[in-house]
Amino acid sequence: MDPRLRFVSIGIAASLAIFVLNAVRSRRLREEYSFLWLLIAGALLVISAWDAPLLAITRLLGGVLPVNILFFAGLVFLVVVSLFYSIRISELNNQVKELAQELALLKLRVEETRPAGEIGRP
Amino acid sequence: MAGRPEESGLVVIPAWNEAESVGDVVAEVRRHAPGLDVLVVDDCSRDGTRAAALGAGAHVVTHPINLGDGAARQTGFKYARARGYRRVVTVDGDGQHDPASIADLFGPIDRGEADFVIGTRFRPHRDGVRYPAPLDRRLGMVLFSAVATLLTGQRITDTTSGYRAMNDRAVRLFCTNWYPQTFPDADLLVTAHRAGLRMVEVPALFREDPSGRSIHSGITPVYYVFKMCLSIFVTLLRRRPRPEEVERHGS
Numbered sequence: 001m002d003p004r005l006r007f008v009s010i011g012i013a014a015s016l017a018i019f020v021l022n023a024v025r026s027r028r029l030r031e032e033y034s035f036l037w038l039l040i041a042g043a044l045l046v047i048s049a050w051d052a053p054l055l056a057i058t059r060l061l062g063g064v065l066p067v068n069i070l071f072f073a074g075l076v077f078l079v080v081v082s083l084f085y086s087i088r089i090s091e092l093n094n095q096v097k098e099l100a101q102e103l104a105l106l107k108l109r110v111e112e113t114r115p116a117g118e119i120g121r122p
Numbered sequence: 123m124a125g126r127p128e129e130s131g132l133v134v135i136p137a138w139n140e141a142e143s144v145g146d147v148v149a150e151v152r153r154h155a156p157g158l159d160v161l162v163v164d165d166c167s168r169d170g171t172r173a174a175a176l177g178a179g180a181h182v183v184t185h186p187i188n189l190g191d192g193a194a195r196q197t198g199f200k201y202a203r204a205r206g207y208r209r210v211v212t213v214d215g216d217g218q219h220d221p222a223s224i225a226d227l228f229g230p231i232d233r234g235e236a237d238f239v240i241g242t243r244f245r246p247h248r249d250g251v252r253y254p255a256p257l258d259r260r261l262g263m264v265l266f267s268a269v270a271t272l273l274t275g276q277r278i279t280d281t282t283s284g285y286r287a288m289n290d291r292a293v294r295l296f297c298t299n300w301y302p303q304t305f306p307d308a309d310l311l312v313t314a315h316r317a318g319l320r321m322v323e324v325p326a327l328f329r330e331d332p333s334g335r336s337i338h339s340g341i342t343p344v345y346y347v348f349k350m351c352l353s354i355f356v357t358l359l360r361r362r363p364r365p366e367e368v369e370r371h372g373s
Contacts, residue, residue, distance in 0.1 A: 097303060100187050101197045104163075105204065108183045 009048035017041035036081065131158045131228065132207040134198030136191055136284075137215030138165040141174045144215045148178035151213060154221040161201055162215065163194040171215070191284075192303045199296045211287040219285040220327035227287035230322045237319040238292040240278070240311070241285030241326030249327070262343060266308040266350060273354070274315040278323060281308040285326050292319050295368045302353060305346065309353035317363035 020037045023029035047054050051066065058066045133151050137144045144162060151160055162175035166188040175182045183197060195212055202210045209231050213219045223241055230236035244267075263282065270278040288296070295301075295317050302309055314321055 094299065094303075096187070097189050097193050100185050100189055101193065101200055104183045104185050104197060105201055107186075108181070108201075 006048055010045060013041050013044035013048055016044070040077065130207065131209040131211065132198070132202045132205075133158050133160045133221075133224070134195060134202070134210055134212045135160065135162045135175075135180070135215045136165060136194035136198065136212065137162055137167065137171050137175065138188065138191070138194070139167045139169045139171060140215040141167065141170040143217040144171055145174040145178040147213065147215055147217050147221070148175055148180045151221040151224070152179060155224045158211075158224070159207075161198055163197045163201075165189060165191070165194040190304050192301065192306045195284075195306065196296060196301050196303075199293045199301070202293050203290070203297050207293070208290050209287065210293055212284055214284050218329055220329060223285070223324075223326035224287075226324050226326060227285065230324065231287055231289050235320070236322040237289050238314050238321045239287040240280060240321065240323045241283055241287075241328075242280035242323045243283065243326070243328045244279035245323060245325040247325040247327060262347060265347075269354060270308045270311045273312045273358070274321065276321065278308075278311060280323065281311060283326075283328075285328070291368055295319065295363055298363070298367050300363055300367065305349060308350055309357055312354055312357050313363070316357070317368045319368065 017038060020029065020034050020041065024031060024034045047070070054066045054069065057063075058069045061069060063069045133155065135144065135147060135151070140147075148160055148162065151158070160180040162171070162180045162182045164172045164175065164182055164184040166185045172182050172184050183201060185194065185197065189197075198212065199210065209228060211224055211227055213221060213224070219241070227239050227241050230239050244263075263280075266281045267278050270281050292314065295314065300313050300317070311321065
């Protein structure tokens with residue numbers, strides 16, 4: 001691997017890891033979501049520093065260029081991640097529905113037990 | 123229906139931006155079924171649906187965000203369950219369902235013959251009224267009626283009817299996430315059948331949708347067909363609803 005490419009690649013992997021860790025530190029990213037990203041940053045770092053495993057996998061799968069295998073793996077990863085997010089969004093959708101229904105029904109209860117003028121006052 | 127306690131029940135009217143019609147629907151329901159309580163589920167309308175429904179004397183529960191027709195019906199079921207109603211009927215807020223048929227829909231439930239009653243446009247009514255099915259939708263209706271008939275083992279003629287009555291056993295199931303959030307049609311009938319609910323269709327009076335629009339006209343029919351096929355397919359792949367999800371209260 002060209003040293004320049006290696007340098008850039010290590011830089012990107014390290015930045016990704018630092019960004020993810022910082023997001024977790026500042027509580028913008030939950031730990032369970034950080035796992036995948038840290039895994040990817042780690043894998044990228046390993047491949048950048050030491051390309052023997054990538055070359056071995058390329059030979060094993062009969063690929064011509066290691067970079068093709070890398071792109072393919074990246075694509076598969078992104079598909080899996082977006083599928084995971086679709087499932088998560090569906091779950092959240094259902095939770096939002098439950099909460100909105102519950103809120104609507106509770107609000108009606110409150111309206112029934114308090115005179116109309118009091119609604120909205122502390 | 124004159125308000126005897128054992129005959130009390132709830133009319134659930136899901137409404138989304140139906141300010142023009144919902145007041146009339148509530149008034150008509152109250153005229154035809156004076157013993158029933160009326161709940162309008164306002165699915166976050168922006169046109170004064172809530173005020174119109176309150177003005178007509180209904181109870182109104184308002185979603186803080188728009189959740190869709192299925193979820194609005196389910197909010198009504200949750201209300202019914204929380205307050206112990208033994209029977210519920212859903213009537214659309216656009217005036218498409220003639221409240222004169224409410225008594226017919228409750229008939230099989232009151233006689234203990236069914237848990238879930240579907241008001242159908244496509245069986246001959248004693249008044250000889252026939253609903254003119256729009257041609258473009260007839261194909262899908264025929265398809266899903268055939269599928270529902272096959273999978274429930276009884277003749278189903280109207281899978282998309284929102285004019286339905288149910289007892290507390292059905293309400294209990296429909297309060298769970300077995301109830302589809304969008305288009306609770308043929309897939310719901312299959313779910314209800316698999317849960318062991320006794321279903322029956324009765325002829326009901328429908329009017330042509332006064333606004334000329336249907337919940338199925340906004341989305342592409344292609345998506346509807348896809349959603350319904352997928353939903354029925356995965357319903358068959360799921361375990362059957364557990365007995366405690368359909369069991370009668372306190373028995």
